[in-house]
Amino acid sequence: MNARKIYPNYMMIIPIAVFIIFMMVPSTLGYIYAFTDWNPYVEKISFVGLANFFEIFENKTLSIAFINTIILTLAKTVIANVLGIAIGVILNRKIRTVNALRTIYFFPVILSALVVGLIFAALFDANNGLINKILESLALSNWTQPWLGQRGPALFVIGLAEIWRSLGYAVVITLAALQSIPPAYIEASRIDGATEWDIFKRINLPLIMPAININIIFSLIYGLKMFDLVLILTSGGPGHDTETLGTLILSEMSRGRWAQSVAINMLFTILLVIVGGVYLKISNRLEVDR
Amino acid sequence: MNILNIWLIILFWLIGLTVVYPIVMVLVTSFKSYGEANFLSINLPKGFLFENYVQVFNEGKILRSSLNSLVITVSAVALIVILSSMLGFILARNRNKINKVIFFLMMMGICAPFAALPTIKLLQVLQIYGSRISLVFVYSAMFMPFSTMLITRYIATLPKELDEAAVIDGCTGFSLFFRIIFPLLRPITITVGILNFMWVWNDFQLPLYLLNSPSQYTLPLSVYNFFGQYNRSWNLVCADMVLVSLPVVIIYLLAQKYIISGMIAGAVKE
Numbered sequence: 059m060n061a062r063k064i065y066p067n068y069m070m071i072i073p074i075a076v077f078i079i080f081m082m083v084p085s086t087l088g089y090i091y092a093f094t095d096w097n098p099y100v101e102k103i104s105f106v107g108l109a110n111f112f113e114i115f116e117n118k119t120l121s122i123a124f125i126n127t128i129i130l131t132l133a134k135t136v137i138a139n140v141l142g143i144a145i146g147v148i149l150n151r152k153i154r155t156v157n158a159l160r161t162i163y164f165f166p167v168i169l170s171a172l173v174v175g176l177i178f179a180a181l182f183d184a185n186n187g188l189i190n191k192i193l194e195s196l197a198l199s200n201w202t203q204p205w206l207g208q209r210g211p212a213l214f215v216i217g218l219a220e221i222w223r224s225l226g227y228a229v230v231i232t233l234a235a236l237q238s239i240p241p242a243y244i245e246a247s248r249i250d251g252a253t254e255w256d257i258f259k260r261i262n263l264p265l266i267m268p269a270i271n272i273n274i275i276f277s278l279i280y281g282l283k284m285f286d287l288v289l290i291l292t293s294g295g296p297g298h299d300t301e302t303l304g305t306l307i308l309s310e311m312s313r314g315r316w317a318q319s320v321a322i323n324m325l326f327t328i329l330l331v332i333v334g335g336v337y338l339k340i341s342n343r344l345e346v347d348r
Numbered sequence: 349m350n351i352l353n354i355w356l357i358i359l360f361w362l363i364g365l366t367v368v369y370p371i372v373m374v375l376v377t378s379f380k381s382y383g384e385a386n387f388l389s390i391n392l393p394k395g396f397l398f399e400n401y402v403q404v405f406n407e408g409k410i411l412r413s414s415l416n417s418l419v420i421t422v423s424a425v426a427l428i429v430i431l432s433s434m435l436g437f438i439l440a441r442n443r444n445k446i447n448k449v450i451f452f453l454m455m456m457g458i459c460a461p462f463a464a465l466p467t468i469k470l471l472q473v474l475q476i477y478g479s480r481i482s483l484v485f486v487y488s489a490m491f492m493p494f495s496t497m498l499i500t501r502y503i504a505t506l507p508k509e510l511d512e513a514a515v516i517d518g519c520t521g522f523s524l525f526f527r528i529i530f531p532l533l534r535p536i537t538i539t540v541g542i543l544n545f546m547w548v549w550n551d552f553q554l555p556l557y558l559l560n561s562p563s564q565y566t567l568p569l570s571v572y573n574f575f576g577q578y579n580r581s582w583n584l585v586c587a588d589m590v591l592v593s594l595p596v597v598i599i600y601l602l603a604q605k606y607i608i609s610g611m612i613a614g615a616v617k618e
Contacts, residue, residue, distance in 0.1 A: 064511060065442040066521045073431035073492065074450065080489035081457055084466035091466060145363070153356055161604065162364045165371070168600045168607065170550035172568045173589045176575060177370045180377075180582060188373070222366070227611065234612045269612075279459055285553055290572070307464065308557075316465055326461050334459030 085327065092321040098314045110321040119298045120322065123306040126213060130302065131281030134220045139274055141221075142228020143266075147258065149229065150236045160233065164226040171223070175290030178219040182206060209299035212292050216300065219287050224277065231273050235266035271340050278333050282326075303329075378586035400587040404574070408584075410591055412563065413570040420480050420566060421548045424487040428544050429537050432492050436499035437525050441511065451500065457493035464557045471558065478560045486558065487548050495540045498610065502536040503529065539610035542603050546596050567592050 092110060094103045114120045145163070149156050166174060181188050184204035193201045205211045243261055252260070285304030288294060294301035294309055301309065303326045310319035378400055380393040404410055435454075439447050467486060471477035476485075506529070514520075514528045530537075552568035559565055565573070571588045578584050600607060 061442045061444075064515055064520045064524065065438050067438065067442075067446075069434050069521060069525065070438050070450070073435040073496075076427075076431060076485060077454070077457065077489050077492055080467070080470075080485045081460070082453075084463040084470050085460055087466035087470065088463040145360070148356060149360070151353075151356075153353060153360070155357065155361075159360050159364055162367050164604075164608065165367055165600070167611075168546055168550075168596050169593055170552070170568055170596070172550070172552050172572060173374075173593050176585060176589055177374060180373070180586075181370060186582075226367075230608055231612060234608070283461055289556075290575075304461070307461075311465055320463070320465055323461060323463055323465075327463075330459040330461060331456060334456060 088320040089324050089327075091317060092324045094317055096317040096320070098316065106317075110317045111325075114318050114321055119301060119306060122298060123301040123303050126300060127282055127284065127302040127304075129213065130217050130220065130284055131278060133217045134224065134281045135274055135277040137217075138221045138224045138277060139228050139270065142225055143232050143270065145225075146229045146232025146236065147262065150233055160230065163229050166223040167226045167230075169223065171286035172290060174219055174223045175287045178215055178222075178287075179206070179291055182215050206292050207296055209296070212296075212300045216284075216288055216291050219291065220281070220284065223287075224280075228273060228277075231269050232266060235269035236262060239265050275333065275336065275340065279330060282330055282333065374586045374589050377582055378590050380583045382581055382583055384583070397583075400583050401591070404584050404587045404591065408574045408588055409562070409565070409570055410567070410588070413565045413567045414591075416480060416564060417549060417567040420483050420487070421545055423481075423484045424491075424548050425541050425544045427484060427488045428491050428495050429541050431488060432495035432499050432540065433530060433533055433537060434525060435492070436496050436503050437529055439496070440500045440503035441508070451496075454493040454496050457490075458497070462490065462553065462557075468557065478558070478564065480559075480564055483554055483558055483566075486554060487551075490554075491544050491547060495544060498540055499533065499536055502533065506532060538603075539606045542599060542606050543610045545599065546607070549596055550592075 091103075093105055093107060095106045095109075096103050149159060153159075182190075182205040184190065184207065187205070189205070190202040193199065203211055205215050239262065243265075244257055247257055247261055283304055284302050285308075288300060288302050288305050289308070292300045294305045298306070298309070303322065307319050307323050307326065310316075310322060376392060379396040379398070380400075381397055384391075384393050435450075439451050468477060471482045471486075474482075476482040510528060510532075511524060514524050519527055550568065552566070552572055555566045555569040556572070559569065562570070562573075571585075571592050574588055575585050
């Protein structure tokens with residue numbers, strides 16, 4: 059019996075139809091609209107070539123949003139992963155209460171971005187927020203500020219919230235990868251006289267690297283897509299100072315600039331697909347290695 | 349060495365405090381009066397006020413939006429689990445060129461951002477814009493790629509001899525899948541189900557774009573709007589936050605193992 063009969067392709071029709079209709083068709087539609095003058099007021103849509111792209115490139119908001127997105131993504135990816143690996147490695151040393159700590163560290167990962175955003179909005183509230191209160195009580199009154207009302211501090215708070223919610227993930231991934239390392243490897247190298255640092259650098263790190271690589275790519279992808287936290291904390295404001303690509307698409311849309319909005323979405327997709335392509339490449343290479 | 353460990357435990361609990369403190373703050377504030385809640389802290393309230401929850405239920409339309417969330421989430425999760433399993437079954441077992449291309453497109457689907465405007469346009473053409481069912485389909489399309497990836501990998505680890513034995517007994521296609529394979533997928537379908545439940549339940553980007561009448565709002569979206577109206581009433585907002593998080597927290601505490609193993613499966617190659 060052949061595979062086509064045992065595993066008939068018609069079983070894939072419904073799943074693929076759902077994927078094509080609700081994911082690929084809208085995306086493709088968007089790439090076409092990006093080259094038109096689509097907006098709420100136009101009766102007959104006509105092609106305008108690259109005009110939308112020239113326009114959004116001249117517009118300063120796109121570059122601000124792009125820079126913000128990159129800053130937040132890189133900060134989150136680097137800090138959450140470095141801290142996460144460090145914490146994971148130390149937690150792996152059979153520290154007491156490790157299970158309780160792991161549960162606590164992972165907790166923010168399950169919360170809605172909405173809740174995380176509101177928590178940080180509360181902590182960094184200009185008038186009654188805990189952070190300003192602490193600064194005042196430490197006699198650092200000149201450090202208190204309307205955190206979410208200026209670009210720099212607001213980006214700092216958004217980044218901090220993002221790190222807070224994703225740190226636990228990196229910790230848990232690191233711990234899991236470490237625990238999958240056969241103890242014999244470590245014992246053997248101890249017998250050969252390796253120091254703790256040698257063991258970490260030569261054995262643990264290379265063996266947990268595949269997990270970390272993938273984790274980094276996911277951090278990058280979800281970091282670039284960052285949307286809800288920004289919307290809740292600043293809505294992209296003041297002005298457009300803290301806009302990210304995800305929120306800029308919404309704000310262009312709500313101002314009736316539909317064609318520009320889909321044009322940005324198209325650039326955004328290209329950016330994400332490049333990152334995703336790197337992910338595929340890495341994961342394929344790992345597959346060959348094994 | 350022992351001293352070092354004690355210091356490490358202290359350090360780690362201090363880090364843990366940055367997680368615990370905000371959560372306790374939200375919990376405590378949700379029972380405070382308006383005046384007390386103005387000062388966001390973990391000081392215990394004078395009296396525990398359940399009125400906040402009552403008020404949130406009445407003014408925030410929590411009951412209605414919880415039901416919407418529940419209907420949307422459960423339908424979407426069921427659809428995602430079934431569709432991804434069927435797709436993963438074929439993709440894992442019949443590895444021809446076309447199926448490899450499909451798998452590749454799925455992986456790209458993990459990266460692709462949500463195309464909001466064209467999706468709205470499409471849903472209008474299909475005449476389901478603004479309905480709960482439209483969210484079910486869009487969520488399915490959006491989260492299917494990741495679920496399919498996990499399930500395909502899992503099926504690839506099941507011995508093919510199972511299929512062969514079933515084929516001899518006359519089971520192919522759907523009957524092979526539903527009688528033999530699908531029951532064996534239970535560990536991964538539970539994981540995929542729980543992960544998707546959390547993602548769909550917590551999400552508020554899609555409802556924000558795709559729902560236009562308050563009677564269809566999901567829980568996170570109604571909380572978001574509530575915050576917009578009452579952003580000085582932290583006691584009410586905190587009560588809202590507790591209510592949104594309750595289901596996922598309960599699931600987390602009950603099924604921590606599955607959630608963590610699912611997230612790891614996404615990152616660690618078998």
